[in-house]
Amino acid sequence: MNDLRIGLLAFQGDYEAHGKALTRAGVASSALVEVRRLSDIERVDALIIPGGESTVMGMLLERFGMFEALKTRIEDGLPVFATCAGLILLAKNIEGSDQTRLGVLDITVRRNAYGRQIDSFHSPVRTTLPQIGIVDGVFIRAPKITALGEGVEVIATHRDEPVMVRQGSIVAATFHPELLPDAPLHRWFIQSFLLKTQG
Secondary structure (H helix, E strand, O other): OOOOOEEEEOOOOOHHHHHHHHHHOOOOHHHEEEEOOHHHHHOOOEEEEOOOOHHHHHHHHHHOOOHHHHHHHHHOOOOEEEEOHHHHHHEEEEOOOOOOOOOOEEEEEEOOOOOOHHHOEEEEEEEOOOOOOEEEEEEOOOOEEEEEOOOOEEEEEEOOEEEEEEEOOEEEEOOOHHHOOOOHHHHHHHHHHOHHHHO
16 A cells, blocks of 8 residues: 555544454554544545544544544545444534534434444344445444435445445445454455555
8 A cells, every 4th residue: 555544533432443454454554543633634545433422523623623624635535434423423414413513424314323332233234345245234322324415325234224325435334344353344445445546
């Protein structure tokens, strides 16, 4: 991957699990950047937004003066892979909430749609990616995508409901693909959005 750098939004949440998934997918640890300040956003070629607390992440992005810069970079085509709370942070609409959000992904979401932490579960997720097929979906206080805007492509479903979507260079999942042992979705993200840019 030469000099490409992948950022991990590292305020809180499971960003370390994403880092481990990326190394399993073949990314050198030296290519990973923990993003905690404005200058970090400016030097990455892609960004992972992990699960955690979407309200906290939004608040900290604003507090540290990173919110507008990150939104602009994503709108300008920065590849982003977001999971769970990260998906909420990207969403244009959040049911019953006026919390801070980047609003760059044209979906409507419902927070904690499957219940509390104790209601977390594993279930098969069917992707549209022929090289991947079905994966184990780990749902932890997961949101639910309740509406899709134009230009949003569904790339994985659970019981015929969308759980992973793509819009331009944004990929977002309601479940936790970083917990899969062989990191197939991280590998797909790298191959689809980063390796092509080096060609």
